[in-house]
Amino acid sequence: MTALDVVVAIVTYKSADLAVACIRSIEVERAASKxxxxxxxxxxxxGDAAVIGQAIANNHWGSWVKLVVAPRNGGFAYGNNVAIGEAARMGPPRYCHLLNPDTELRSGAIDTLVSFLDQNATVGIAGSSFENLDGSDWPIAFRFPTLLSEVESGLQTGMVSGILSRWVVAQQMGKSAEPIDWVPGASMMVRWQVIEKIGGLDENYFLYFEETDFCRRSSQAGFQTWYVPASRVMHIAGQSTKVTERDAKIKRLPAYWFESRRRFFATTYGLSYAMATDLAALAAHGVGLLKRLLLGRGHEAVPYFIRDLWTYSVLRPGNRRAAIKDNVGIDSAAGNVRVSNG
Known part of the structure; x- marks a missing residue:
């Protein structure tokens, strides 16, 4: 057994105050945990480093918190791979906990995930349940996106959603632990053997779909992913990107969301399937938009979604090569960024 049980990886971008509050919640967890x-x-x-570094010094966290300034802003996957590389040099630990800076642990959140993984050797990834800032529940985990889930998402009609319910991506979860395709990277505990076997996160995803892809590759390697609601984490969604803020006005999605979506479908299912998916999605979203406009609910549609989906689609030949370039992961033994095809 290594000296460290858990290394928590926090990637921050213009969220220093939130990151400090997150670390403070981990301090409470450490004090109560063995x-x-x-x-x-x-x-x-x-530019967060100075504020976070000062907080580490002022609170005497230096013995257990390490601050690293990344060489570049390579996105969420890249930043977590930098942290995973540091974790490898520190032990490595038994587990690596990916944790967003805009989260705060509730009592026993880490212990619960570790205990679950210790008792279930076939599970490689365990995710927490979430609560919003006001304390309300956000008990959501996810299925892998497919062509049919894209059709359901575009049409969003009661009859079609009922027929395609098995393929709806976002799932309302219960009060008991259960297997699921993927869990949010906002609080994801990863068994170190998963990293040793599949590498780190694919850095071709700047933001979004990277944890979806990571859970998929973990599943292909024989590890299960479970949702563990007894581990509870407060999450203020979308504080860095402003894309996933809950209860906020619907915004146009950034280019990197469409690029990540494109890569996931192309690398997961192949270019032919990805092209068929885009055709189906364009048609479904077109019908869905028309329905909303006729019902006077055009404001509920994501702005410019169909135009942007076409712009970044693999239906356009120039987008295909970018969609299937090599995965960039991490060599956990050396802690160096490298190519690691999943």
Whole structure:
């Protein structure tokens, strides 16, 4: 057994105050736990380092919190791979906990995930349940996206959604632990053997779909992913990107969301399937938009979604090569960024 049980990886971009509050919640967890827990904070060149470094010094966290300034802002996957590389040099630990800076642990959140994984050797990834800032529940985990889930998402009609319910991506979860395709990277505990077997996150995803892809590759390697609601984490969604803020006005999605979506479908299912998916999605979203306009609910549609989906679609020949370039992962033994095809 290594000296460290858990290394918590926090990637921050212009969220220093939130990251400090997150670390403070980990401090409380450490004090109540018998686990050896350390933290690696990666600043993705946002200017957060000075504020976080000062907080580490002022609170005497230096013995268990390490601050790393990334060489560049390579996105969420890249920043977490930097943290995973540091974790490898620190032990490595038994588990690596990916944790967003805009989260705060509730009592026993880390212990619960570790205990679950200790008792279930076939499970490689365990995710927490979430609560919003006001304390309300957000008990959601996810199925892998497919062509049929894209059709359901575009049409969003009661009859079609009922027929395609098996393929709806976002799932309302219950009060008991259960297997699921993927869990949010906002609180994802990863068994170190998963990283040794499949590498780190694919850095071709700047943001979004990287944890979906990681859970998929973990599943292909023989590891299960479970949702563990007894581990509870408060999450203020979308604080860095402003894309996934809950209850906010619907915004146009950034280019990197469409690029990540394109890569996931192309690398997961192949170019032919990805092209068929885009055709189906364009048609479904076109019908769905027309329905909303006729019902006077055009404001509920994501702005410019169909135009942007076409712009970044693999139906356009120039987008295909970018969609299937090599996965960039991490060599957990050396802690170096490298190519690691899943």
């Amino acid at each position: 686990l050896a827990i350390s933290v690696v904070v990666v600043d993705n060149v946002s």
